[in-house]
Amino acid sequence: MNTNISRRNFVKAGAVAGMGLGLAACGGNSGSSDGSSSDTIKIGLMGPYTGDVAQYGLACRYGAELYVKQVNSNGGINGKQIELDTQDEKGDATEAVNVYNKLVEDGVVGIIGDVTSTPTIAVAQASVKDNMPCVTPSATAADVISYGKNYFRACITDPYQGKLMADFAADQGYKTVGVIYNQGGDYEQGVADAFIEEAGKKGVTVSDSEGYPSGATDFNSQLTNIIATNPDAIFSPNYYQDDGKIVTQARKLGYTGVFMGADGWSNIVGGDEEYASAEDLEGCYYDCSFVSENEDEKVQDFIKAYKDEYNDTPSNFCALGYDAAMILLNAIETVEKDGKATYGSDDYKQAIVDAVASGTANGVTGDISYSGTGDPVKSTLIITFKGGAQEVFKTVEGK
């Protein structure tokens, strides 16, 4: 009997403590809205740091934190230190909206984020009414920038990649191309659709287009159909785990032609695991903004700084996070130097938005500028595989 009562009391105490925590957290937030003093600049950093897509969120976060750290150690902007307000949203649109509202309440003047497409769209819709300057490192969905002029992205879009690879296929002289893509993914579908459309315009015949459901591990039936049409190349714009299996299985089926991919291929070699063998990948192409084999000086500097900081090799997402931070902070620097708008005011935010739109950032994923929309104009690399290593095949300038 006694133990029962104590348990009950324990639960009651737990419930009370939980409620108390909740109230305390809710109560605590309202007070902090005017917390940022004039000698710091507060910007928000949001993304999925737990959950299914945490790997991308964390990569972006490390990149952005590295840039902010570099700026701060160089004396900050206009003598002011940058203060990052970092919030996790678990890759969930609901939480992303909460995080956005919280950041606004905390008095940030700009946001780096969000990372994945759906939550970013939710944030983009919410941010229009505040005209909050936001730069997403990696959300590729077309919608993200369509709600207001305040949203920018550092990465190239899915349709742009599809178009780019179709142009590349035409340049390479491929006559017929097969397409295999994940039907359950917005990224894969977006790239594949744009590829097929552009290929039609460039006179490249898409001999067969096969979709597969998310989570599939056996692609033999789709590949058999594609290989039966005898294409010059197969376009596989999926994530590297799938691409690795697709390439391996196609080689087993006797396909010897070229594979092309999009930036989902980034980690196919050189990571913890080899997803396809060097021989199978030889001579395949994919497009990407960042690869650690790029010999460009600023890329190598970034890689060195990243290694010193985190003891790890940066991925494409780290580089995009770094560039997104650079885009936003460059714009803030312009506004601060101009000195007309008071910190935190609506004019200040508008000035940042204008500065991002008219500025240029010499990012590690290419020189980034904007031409009237939130889509960047930047160069893209075509990567190829040679003897198991990646190398830059050519650089396609942005238009």
Next chain:
Amino acid sequence: MTASKATTAQAGTPAASGYRSLSMPMRYLINAILVVVFLVVGELMIDGGVVSRYQTGVIEQIGIYIILAVSLNIATGYLGQLPLGHAGFMSVGGYSCAIFIMRMMDVVGVTARDFVTGSPAAVGLFVIGIIFGGVCAAICGLIIGVPALRLKGDYLAIITLGFAEIIRVVMQNIDGVLGFTLTGGAKGLTGIPSYTNFLNTFIVVAISLFLIHTMMKSRHGRAILSIRDNEIAAESCGVNTTYYKTLAFVASAFFAGVAGGLYAGCIGVMAPAKFGFMKSIEILVMVVLGGMGSMLGSVISATVLTILPEALRAVSDYRMVVYAVVLILVMIFRPEGLLGDYDFSMSRVIERIMNHGKRPEDFAPATTPAVEAVATAVASGAPSATTEKDTGKEASTHE
């Protein structure tokens, strides 16, 4: 809760028992006043800026999860089945409500701005949209309910789980396969006007709880409870079990659809990937944690579990660990849920005060009809001899 019903039945003969009870209109009046007071206080606090936008957003989500948890409670707590497809009904309601409102906006000439200002046309559209979402979900509930409810326990769980997955896959592929623009495929439905606010969420929650409560108090509700307690006994008493099981299931789906409609307006983006198995489990956790069959329990646990991840932002990286630990602790120390099957009744509390803290069973032997006794499985009636004596005393003191 059954006790209060019993007293209402006896309310016509108060002289016999001496128990002072509230008349039915009085009870409704008290509760209606309470709801209005809460609503006005809440609205004033939001307008006055006491509750910030971030907190308002969280409160709206609490409302949505309250409807979801209470509606799942109909099927789980009251009917005693274990459906695992609640997220499926939520997504059907959300999509259909959002699509309906978005399409009708042009037809009736309502802009996104009107939802903020609350023009009559926008209010009308919102009401019809929410009901439309609920009806669509209810139809899905009917389609799945009729075959699925022939099964019990694990089998029902699996078939509903499968059905929710089917809904998700249909949402994902319906555009591509049938070749029209409806759900937006894998990238989700975007640009949903933010028609959800504190005011209408509160009203919808209040109406939903009222409807569910009164349904469970009615003859139909008793029949549903009797099926939970002993299906064979219920059937032998003339309860049409198939009909009532389907009714409960469809009602559960209807309110899930209503919540889905609110959710779509709250977040502004509907992505099929978010309505998977885990969402159903999340809602089920709320029901189980609050206590199966307790409406107040569902309300409390939906509130706590929605606030908890937000409140724990202070411990950022560890918050999901804390969340899990809280769930485990509650289930270890309180396996029947926070409130078990206890339910709160404002009128009962007032009656207790009116009768100086005495319960109705202290006054008169409750002779409940046999069917109702089976239906409620509540041992009302205390030993008649002693109570009669007590009643006599009480009656004299009151007079």
